Amino acid sequence: MQIGRVVGSVVATQKDARLTTLKLLVVQVHDHENRALEQYVVAVDAVQAGTGDLVLFATGSSARQTELTEGKPCDAVVMAVVDSWDVDGKNVYEKWR
Amino acid sequence: MQIGRVVGSVVATQKDARLTTLKLLVVQVHDHENRALEQYVVAVDAVQAGTGDLVLFATGSSARQTELTEGKPCDAVVMAVVDSWDVDGKNVYEKWR
Amino acid sequence: MQIGRVVGSVVATQKDARLTTLKLLVVQVHDHENRALEQYVVAVDAVQAGTGDLVLFATGSSARQTELTEGKPCDAVVMAVVDSWDVDGKNVYEKWR
Amino acid sequence: MQIGRVVGSVVATQKDARLTTLKLLVVQVHDHENRALEQYVVAVDAVQAGTGDLVLFATGSSARQTELTEGKPCDAVVMAVVDSWDVDGKNVYEKWR
Amino acid sequence: MQIGRVVGSVVATQKDARLTTLKLLVVQVHDHENRALEQYVVAVDAVQAGTGDLVLFATGSSARQTELTEGKPCDAVVMAVVDSWDVDGKNVYEKWR
Numbered sequence: 001m002q003i004g005r006v007v008g009s010v011v012a013t014q015k016d017a018r019l020t021t022l023k024l025l026v027v028q029v030h031d032h033e034n035r036a037l038e039q040y041v042v043a044v045d046a047v048q049a050g051t052g053d054l055v056l057f058a059t060g061s062s063a064r065q066t067e068l069t070e071g072k073p074c075d076a077v078v079m080a081v082v083d084s085w086d087v088d089g090k091n092v093y094e095k096w097r
Numbered sequence: 098m099q100i101g102r103v104v105g106s107v108v109a110t111q112k113d114a115r116l117t118t119l120k121l122l123v124v125q126v127h128d129h130e131n132r133a134l135e136q137y138v139v140a141v142d143a144v145q146a147g148t149g150d151l152v153l154f155a156t157g158s159s160a161r162q163t164e165l166t167e168g169k170p171c172d173a174v175v176m177a178v179v180d181s182w183d184v185d186g187k188n189v190y191e192k193w194r
Numbered sequence: 195m196q197i198g199r200v201v202g203s204v205v206a207t208q209k210d211a212r213l214t215t216l217k218l219l220v221v222q223v224h225d226h227e228n229r230a231l232e233q234y235v236v237a238v239d240a241v242q243a244g245t246g247d248l249v250l251f252a253t254g255s256s257a258r259q260t261e262l263t264e265g266k267p268c269d270a271v272v273m274a275v276v277d278s279w280d281v282d283g284k285n286v287y288e289k290w291r
Numbered sequence: 292m293q294i295g296r297v298v299g300s301v302v303a304t305q306k307d308a309r310l311t312t313l314k315l316l317v318v319q320v321h322d323h324e325n326r327a328l329e330q331y332v333v334a335v336d337a338v339q340a341g342t343g344d345l346v347l348f349a350t351g352s353s354a355r356q357t358e359l360t361e362g363k364p365c366d367a368v369v370m371a372v373v374d375s376w377d378v379d380g381k382n383v384y385e386k387w388r
Numbered sequence: 389m390q391i392g393r394v395v396g397s398v399v400a401t402q403k404d405a406r407l408t409t410l411k412l413l414v415v416q417v418h419d420h421e422n423r424a425l426e427q428y429v430v431a432v433d434a435v436q437a438g439t440g441d442l443v444l445f446a447t448g449s450s451a452r453q454t455e456l457t458e459g460k461p462c463d464a465v466v467m468a469v470v471d472s473w474d475v476d477g478k479n480v481y482e483k484w485r
Contacts, residue, residue: 015177080306112274209468371403
């Protein structure tokens with residue numbers, strides 16, 4: 001998985017039938033020091049994440065292992081909202097601070 | 098998923114039997130600010146996208162999760178035409194503008 | 195899928211039993227403007243491609259979706275010989291020209 | 292697989308139901324000479340690795356081939372703690388030294 | 389698949405139960421001109437490759453398509469020892485020379 005920040009969402013009406021009702025988020029990838037990278041992914045939202053949230057996303061076939069995404073042409077899913085993480089004993093991010 | 102622009106198509110008559118009838122699009126990858134990247138993919142068209150359309154494409158095994166591509170040697174599929182998206186509260190792209 | 199040029203082949207006698215009889219091609223990756231990239235892949239030949247041919251190859255689990263490669267430790271397959279493609283209305287490559 | 296060092300962990304309470312109880316590690320990728328790379332992954336811990344441990348992690352669908360991760364939206368798993376490795380006849384790393 | 393050179397091996401006793409008895413090789417990736425790249429992978433040995441051997445390895449779910457690796461958290465497998473290959477009509481590598 002990787003850490004990312006939800007920065008927006010995508011609207012698409014002309015799409016594969018299996019994708020109907022899925023919310024598509026624009027996620028900017030962050031590194032383990034919480035620096036934004038020049039990398040993004042469009043991911044299905046499986047946890048009702050909000051804009052600005054730091055999240056975990058999974059890619060590939062693993063992105064289809066949620067109830068929402070099973071059997072769908074979806075290669076990235078936001079499957080957790082991050083509360084906090086630490087690196088080398090230091091707190092890098094704390095949601096509720 | 099990633100965002101891309103349909104820039105062309107590929108013709109191939111000598112191909113694996115399971116690929117017959119699939120339309121193959123050349124898609125240039127765009128970033129979340131709608132800048133064209135020096136990256137492309139050839140993807141099966143599952144939504145009758147047109148040249149110039151901004152689309153979403155899925156890769157890997159997820160590319161086989163449409164009726165058209167199931168069980169086929171296809172690792173990229175265009176599964177949505179993008180209407181619009183926003184980043185950090187600003188509209189980046191609007192199809193009908 | 196990506197476009198590549200068949201530049202050679204690999205011989206390997208000491209190999210996994212399931213790979214016997216498969217032809218292994220060295221494919222140099224090309225971009226959508228037909229420029230050779232500093233990237234290559236060794237792919238199983240599913241369409242009797244010849245040296246010099248421009249081809250499409252699929253990677254990952256999709257590479258096992260041909261009769262030849264099903265159930266085999268193969269992560270790249272040449273599944274089409276390209277006749278032609280166009281980008282932004284211009285013909286980039288034409289096999290028979 | 293790749294080698295990495297466990298540098299921290301991630302806490303997430305709002306997450307997909309299937310992920311409950313899994314421990315999420317922040318792993319910094321190392322190269323074969325044991326140099327830390329500017330690359331990281333968040334991986335499920337399948338072997339009770341500790342902070343500072345050098346570990347092996349697997350990605351993609353292979354990350355779901357442990358009892359803990361089967362059928363879960365997990366695309367990276369720590370499945371071994373490294374004791375030692377050598378490159379070109381020289382010992383690069385020895386845990387118990 | 390990609391070409392690599394077996395440069396070492398990894399020892400790990402604390403590991404997922406399904407991995408027991410598998411030999412883990414350190415493989416340095418080579419390009420099609422046989423130049424060593426600054427890239428490596430740890431792969432399960434399915435063909436009793438020796439140190440120094442040039443080999444083919446497969447990644448992703450395809451790495452689980454050998455008898456040894458089926459159903460295991462393994463995302464890279466050495467499934468062939470390379471005898472020789474050629475690029476543009478010239479022999480790049482010959483094992484027995």
